Amino acid sequence: MFVIKYASSIMCRAQNVRLLRPCSYAIDLKIGDYSMSKYIEKLVKEYECGDTQNVRKQELKPIMSVLDRRKEVIKNIESLKELLSDPDESIKKLAEEEQFGYDQKILELDEHLKEVLLPADNEDNVNAIVLDVSSGVGGQEAMLFANEVFEMYKGYIEFKGWQCEIAEFMNTDIGGLRHASLLVEGENAYKCFKYEAGVHRVQRIPSTEKSGRIHTSTISVNVLPQPTDIQIDLQAKDLRIETKRASGAGGQHVNTTDSAVRIVHIPTNVAIECQTDRSQIKNRQFAMQRLRAKLYEMQLEEQLAKTQGLRKSQVRTKFRNEKIRTYNFGQDRITDHRVAGNVHNMKVFMLGGAPLDDLIDKLDHQTKLERLRELLDGHK
Structure with a gap:
């Protein structure tokens, strides 16, 4: 032996x-x-x-x-x-x-x-992703926290030396964020950000709370590989592209230029809108990228439904829709519910630098050990 x-x-x-x-x-x-x-x-x-x-x-x-x-x-x-x-x-x-x-x-x-x-995950070497941040339960407080997490991720992208473009940004009058999408490019971007996908919970006293009562709010983070044209074949006959004038803040071009773009994928009835940029051409490019990512996501979900043996670390894992992390501002504590121990110093962590990178490394290491255990269990 x-x-x-x-x-x-x-x-x-x-x-x-x-x-x-x-x-x-x-x-x-x-x-x-x-x-x-x-x-x-x-x-x-x-x-x-x-x-x-x-x-x-x-x-x-x-x-x-x-x-x-x-x-x-x-x-x-x-x-x-x-x-x-x-x-x-x-x-x-x-x-x-x-x-x-x-x-x-x-x-x-x-x-x-x-x-x-361990066999390598095909998606782990993907360098281009779509990162979505959306407010959840908690009203204005959830939207404010969504904006803070969005800024944290922008800081993390800068820390890693990656590039990003804002594809969608729906903010509120008081500085909150309803929904935003980032197009991120960097070495192993998906491998790092996949551990951020899921529900993030914040516990703190909102600035608008007069009685000092702690509120609990949530946001959701979605991370998808940006598929290539080869992966997702979009036929012109399957697309309905509409343009209209942009709405919301943005200057005079909002009322004078048909810069907003809406693309409907007719076979699946998936619709994507984009009005981030002044340029209709740029908005169309962003909308097409997000549409490909959405169709890629649907394809992965279909594969997962048919294949029970996919490894837990692939897209659509137990991390996806669970509460994965709690940010307790009163106790200056970040708790990731997938690993042991807490992270402190909220102010530094929310900058998106080394502390977040260390936590992601810890999650990656633990996930690989869990996969290795499963692999060994299957060969007993």
């Missing part, structure tokens, strides 16, 4: 001290588990029996590469056995220090192995 030595919970033989993981949160899925060993044994046999040009063999190469590097480190650890028992204390100490370095390398390789064992 293929056995993996030196599990992630390594005990340093010489010091009898458990090495701590180089991360801020615990990982309880050990590489040395029996189910993991059995699964890797199966992959090794599959790799060794495969033809050199076999597609599956090429897929397994990254896994085999990590295992080979792991074997080399273990050989180096084994070569230290005699030195660890050397009567010369200076030699023994040097051997212990060297072993500690090798143990740390094993931990790093184990984390990398977990990454390469």
Whole structure:
């Protein structure tokens, strides 16, 4: 049987001290588990029996590469056995220090192995997304919070060095936001933002509340990959495009120019309107992008209804319509209900910088571990 030595919970033989993981949160899925060993044994046999040009063999190469590097480190650890028992204390100490370095390398390789064992999500390498933020329950307070979260995401996009364009923005007179759409482009944009999709709840005393009573309001966030023209084939005969004068604030062009665009996809009766820009051409481009994204979303929902085996981390997961995060301003606490622990310092978090990025990394890591558990459960 293929056995993996030196599990992630390594005990340093010489010091009898458990090495701590180089991360801020615990990982309880050990590489040395029996189910993991059995699964890797199966992959090794599959790799060794495969033809050199076999597609599956090429897929397994990254896994085999990590295992080979792991074997080399273990050989180096084994070569230290005699030195660890050397009567010369200076030699023994040097051997212990060297072993500690090798143990740390094993931990790093184990984390990398977990990454390469999981099949990649097709959408994770999507660099262009549509990000929607909409107010929910809570009236004006929900709209005010929707605007704050929208600004937080714009800050996060700037923090990541990505690009974005506002495709739709429906605000209120007091600075709230009914609904807004952003077209975002950046490396692995979908992989990061997919964990933001769902219901966000805010608990605080609204500025308009005279009695000091805490209100609870909600907003919803939707994240979709921007499909390409190849993914969604839009035929001219299936589209009804209408133009009209824009409404709302915006200057003299509102009443004099037919800049607003409404596109109806006749087969599905999906209608998209856009009046963000002064240019009818620009509004038409935005509306077409949002229409493709909406049709892509419908296609994914149809696939999910037919396929029960889709991984939980794909679009339309349990994160989608659940309350995923609570922002408690009175206690200066952000609680993401999918992971353990809270984040504090609301003012900094709402800037959309490193604290939000760290939380997204934590969510990504936990999701991958859950998927790995499911993968191993299916091969018991």
